[in-house]
Amino acid sequence: MSNAKPLTAGKLPDAGKNKKIRNTRLLQITHNLSERVKELNCLYGISRLIENGNVNIDDILQGVVDLIPPAWQYPEITCARIKLENRDIKTRNFRKTVWCQSQAIIVDGNKFGTLEVCYLLEQPESDEGPFLKEERNLIRVIAERLGNMIEHKTAENNLKTLYRREQELHNKLQLEMQSRADLTRKLIHELKTPLTSLLASSQLLFEETRDKKMEKLAKHIWNGANNLNNRIDELHDFTRGEMGKLKLVLKKVDIVNLMQSIIEEAGALARQYGISIELEFTGPLPEIEADPDRIKQVVLNLINNACKYAREGRKITIKILNRTGSVLIEVKDHGSGIPQSRQINIFEPGYQIADSDSTTGGLGIGLALCKMLVELHGGKIWVDSTVGKGSSFFFTIPVKYKKQ
Numbered sequence: 001m002s003n004a005k006p007l008t009a010g011k012l013p014d015a016g017k018n019k020k021i022r023n024t025r026l027l028q029i030t031h032n033l034s035e036r037v038k039e040l041n042c043l044y045g046i047s048r049l050i051e052n053g054n055v056n057i058d059d060i061l062q063g064v065v066d067l068i069p070p071a072w073q074y075p076e077i078t079c080a081r082i083k084l085e086n087r088d089i090k091t092r093n094f095r096k097t098v099w100c101q102s103q104a105i106i107v108d109g110n111k112f113g114t115l116e117v118c119y120l121l122e123q124p125e126s127d128e129g130p131f132l133k134e135e136r137n138l139i140r141v142i143a144e145r146l147g148n149m150i151e152h153k154t155a156e157n158n159l160k161t162l163y164r165r166e167q168e169l170h171n172k173l174q175l176e177m178q179s180r181a182d183l184t185r186k187l188i189h190e191l192k193t194p195l196t197s198l199l200a201s202s203q204l205l206f207e208e209t210r211d212k213k214m215e216k217l218a219k220h221i222w223n224g225a226n227n228l229n230n231r232i233d234e235l236h237d238f239t240r241g242e243m244g245k246l247k248l249v250l251k252k253v254d255i256v257n258l259m260q261s262i263i264e265e266a267g268a269l270a271r272q273y274g275i276s277i278e279l280e281f282t283g284p285l286p287e288i289e290a291d292p293d294r295i296k297q298v299v300l301n302l303i304n305n306a307c308k309y310a311r312e313g314r315k316i317t318i319k320i321l322n323r324t325g326s327v328l329i330e331v332k333d334h335g336s337g338i339p340q341s342r343q344i345n346i347f348e349p350g351y352q353i354a355d356s357d358s359t360t361g362g363l364g365i366g367l368a369l370c371k372m373l374v375e376l377h378g379g380k381i382w383v384d385s386t387v388g389k390g391s392s393f394f395f396t397i398p399v400k401y402k403k404q
C-alpha cells in the first residue's frame with residue numbers, strides 16, 4: 001500500500017548504531033579474551049617447565065624468558081630478562097628501554113633478583129605506562145613462581161650435596177673401619193701367639209713344681225696371661241661386632257641351667273675376692289632362643305666387674321625374672337656403686353670411670369661388648385646404682401629371637 005507508513009520509522013539509524021556498539025564490544029571482549037588466553041598459555045608453559053624434573057635451572061630460566069613476550073600485548077616488540085645474583089638470562093632481542101616494568105624475585109624472604117619486561121618501541125598509554133594491569137598481575141605471578149622454584153631447587157641441590165657428602169663419608173668410614181679391623185686382627189694374632197705358649201708353660205710349671213714359691217709365681221704368671229688373653233678376645237669380638245661380623249649361634253636354652261653352670265665357673269674367681277654368688281628365680285621360666293656362649297660372656301663380664309669393683313666379703317646375687325615375651329636377668333653387687341652422672345656413658349666403648357681403682361685393669365670395652373651382645377639378641381641392658389650401696393646390672397633376652 002502506497003500510503004502505508006514505514007514500519008519502524010526513525011528507529012533504523014539507532015539499531016545500526018547499537019549493532020556497531022555491540023560489535024565493537026564484542027571485538028573488545030574477544031581481544032581481551034585472547035589476551036587472557038595468551039597469559040594462561042604462558043603460565044601453563046612455565047608450570048610445565050618447572051614441573052619437568054629433568055630440566056636444569058638455567059634451561060628453566062631461559063624457557064621462562066622466552067615464554068614471556070608472546071603473553072604481552074605487543075609480542076613482536078617485547079623482550080624480557082631475569083637478573084639473579086649469579087645469573088643474567090635474557091631473550092635474544094633484550095634491550096633495556098624506558099618502557100619497562102620490573103618485579104622483584106623473592107627467595108626465602110629476601111630479594112634474589114628481578115624480572116624485567118620491556119617494549120622496544122613506544123606504545124599508547126595504558127594502565128601502567130604502556131602496560132595493562134593484567135600484565136602487572138602476570139609479571140608478579142611469574143616472579144613469584146620463579147622465587148618458589150629457586151627455593152625448591154636450592155633446597156633440592158643442598159639435599160643432593162649433603163647426600164653425596166654423606167655417601168663419601170660413609171665409604172671413607174667403611175674403609176677406615178676395614179683397615180682398623182685388619183690391623184686389630186694382625187695385632188691380635190701377634191699378641192696371642194706368645195700368650196698361648198706363656199699360658200701352657202705357666203700351667204706346666206704350676207703342675208710340675210714342688211716349690212711353693214715357684215707354684216705361686218707360676219699361678220701369678222698364668223693369671224696375668226689369662227687376663228690378657230681375655231681382654232684380647234674381648235677386643236677381637238668388639239671389633240667384629242662393630243663390623244657386623246659377630247654372629248649368634250642360636251639354641252633353645254634353659255636359662256636356669258645356664259646360670260647355674262656360669263656361677264659354678266665364676267665361683268673360683270669370686271672366692272678369691274671373698275665373694276659368694278647366689279642365684280634367685282621364681283619359676284616357671286620359659287626356654288629362650290639364644291646363643292648360650294654369648295649370654296655366658298655377658299654374665300661372666302658382669303660378675304667379673306662386680307668382683308673387681310665390689311668390696312670383699314659380700315655376695316653377688318643373680319636374679320632371673322619372667323617378663324612378657326622375655327626374661328630379665330639382674331646381676332647385683334654391694335660394691336662402691338657408680339655415680340649417677342657416670343651411668344649414662346658406662347656402656348660406651350673405652351669408657352672408664354676416672355677415679356675407679358687403676359689396679360683393676362681393663363680396656364673399658366667390657367660393658368660395651370655386653371651391650372652389643374645383648375642387643376644382637378634383641379634385648380636391652382641398663383644399670384641402676386647407688387654410690388656406697390652397690391650396683392644392679394639388668395638385661396633382657398627375648399624368648400623368641402627376632403633378626404635385628
Ligand code: ADP
Nearest residue numbers: 305306309351352353356362363364365366367
Ligand atoms: P673395664 O674393662 O674397665 O672393666 P667395663 O666396660 O667393664 O670396662 O667397665 C667400665 C667402667 O665401669 C669400669 O672402669 C668401672 O669403673 C665401672 N664399673 C663397671 N662395673 C661396675 C660395678 N659393678 N661397680 C662399680 N663400677 C663398675
